[in-house]
Amino acid sequence: MISRQVLNRASPYVFIAPAVLITSIALVYPVLQSIWLSFHEWSIGTPPDQTRFVGLENYRWLLADRAFWTSVGVTLVFAGAVVLCETVLGVGLALALDRELRGMSIIRTIFILPMMVAPIVVGLIWRFLYNEQFGPLNQVLTGLGLPAMSWLSSPDLALVSVIIADIWQWTPFIFILSLAALQSLPSSAIEAARIDGASPWQAIVFIKLPLMMPVIVVAALLRLIDAFKVLEVIYILTEGGPGLSTEILSLHIYKTAFVSQQLGRASALSNLLLVMVMAITLALVAVNHLRRVATRRADAAEG
Amino acid sequence: MPRIAIKRLEKRYGDVPVISGLDLVMEDKEFTVLVGPSGCGKSTTLRMIAGLEDVSGGEIWIGDREVSSLEPKDRGIAMVFQDYALYPHMNVAQNMSFALRLARMPRAEIDARVRRVADMLSISHLLSRRPRELSGGQRQRVAMGRALVRDAPVFLFDEPLSNLDAKLRTQMRAELALMRQRVEKNMIYVTHDQVEAMTLADRIVVMNGGVVQQQGSPQELYEKPANLFVAGFIGAPAMNLLSARLVSSSGGPAASVGDLVLPLPERLQDRMSPDSNIVVGLRPSAIKPAGVGRGELPVNVLLSEYAGAHSLLIGDCAGQRVTVEVTSEDVRRGAGSALFSFDPEQLHVFEARTGDAF
């Protein structure tokens, strides 16, 4: 007979076992496979038994590759810019639209729409908008007597254009999460702040934003992780060009794997990307945690 | 310190009127309690005074200013909310000092004020805790403290004790009464608990359906309820209300309840038309053992609720339910088993149709 206590203690593990199993098959196995592959040289089309063990050669080659470092730079600029803009815009919109006016729910729904569009379609929409001859953007510009812009073909402007498209698509994500956070705030605390003399701005800065912060941090983190992995929109808009000006890492990986057909190097690249994303995520989580510990200390010191 | 005057105040949500034509005057340093059943518009009235709710019509005067279009912060009020509404991300000291920090008061003075109020409320040892680390009673004190440090001339309370358990509520009620002696302010207190109203108020305003039923001192309301609603609402256990007909008997005015004839107070002579329908009110505590009062009241006792020094007897009098409050001592001696008495002067008489007192 197994005692009841043992059963009780075992039950949580029984319940999470299926999830652990599926995760390890779907997530851990590919990662291990990719790590294994990154130590080998293997081209598409050659049989697996022709793979050759090369040790750290793939990594050494990558770290010496200018294109890799350019791509890292582009990725960081892209991810940093989109997450920053989307967070500021999304939270700002949520704060602005959090009121009970007629038609507000329709406006909110419209703001959410871009997120529902498939990335490929988003790419096509913006390629049309950015088209230098027939695109609406340039037609408006020339209509106003301004010079037409080479949105996607100028190395300086292309990254900005790509960033704008991503902001258009993903600001709604931050927006809906912030709005949900905002609407679940205790309304009486905000009323108390009004009575305590807070202007609408002060209520936002001292009450609403701090209370929304946990949600904002998680939403921004999700966006950050996602921003490191965008592929379709940029692929359709610029294919990474002109030059390498919009070649973010995921696109670089794609090209290494399927254009240059170097699967070993592509795997090494993926692993570096994984490490980067993980490092940044952990760093942000740690900063957030330290901040909380610090306020806690300050509380204790004050009392 | 201002006097608060409310004139023809109205509130509608869409087409639904919640408050219609409310007139109130709250004198300086008066503790006014708005009391009434759930949904009668007490909170709405308070929130309109605070500026958290727009008014649909009428005026609110605080001192010599008409404030109904001013922001809450410009009205000179402090408020304690039913759910305390503490700022969850700030510790107790920060919660209490928030308003002062917004007002850019010097740091030293903020600290001094917070310390003084915290001492007064015995929460000094909690200053570094977050609201979620406090018990309900402690949160309640912090909410009170946050309002007190402001030193605003007007204090608003919306059912501040209703989330506490019975014992703590009694204790906090006493502390509130003490605090009220020390802090001379205009206080408006909303509750649906008539015991709180009776014990705390200088003036009670009884509301029902968005209309003031009666206002006055606790004693006035208890002794001279203006209508059936106030009579039934103020006082615990509630007043016995018996449907009756007015008859004239040799000994003066009288009421017939079933086949029972009760003598009515002499003062009502000539004021009533005979044979009209009336309601006779008699407080449970005004019913005495037989032989004490001039009027006789036979009650068929069905149930005795022992409550320590007193017992409540619930019974049947001429087909209507009656509650009698007697000392447990009387019950033990067997007094008050079937026949009780009362003093006719303590009867309340209401017109059945309008509910108004004669």
Ligand SMILES: Nc1ncnc2c1ncn2[C@@H]1O[C@H](COP(=O)(O)OP(=O)(O)OP(=O)(O)O)[C@@H](O)[C@H]1O
């Ligand atoms: N936002 C609103 N929209 C529509 N009706 C409302 C709204 N707020 C309150 N009411 C209505 O106004 C009436 C008065 O509400 P109020 O909150 O003032 O009651 P109350 O006297 O404080 O009751 P309680 O003792 O339960 O707190 C209620 O009938 C309520 O349904």
Ligand SMILES: [Mg+2]
């Ligand atoms: Mg209420």
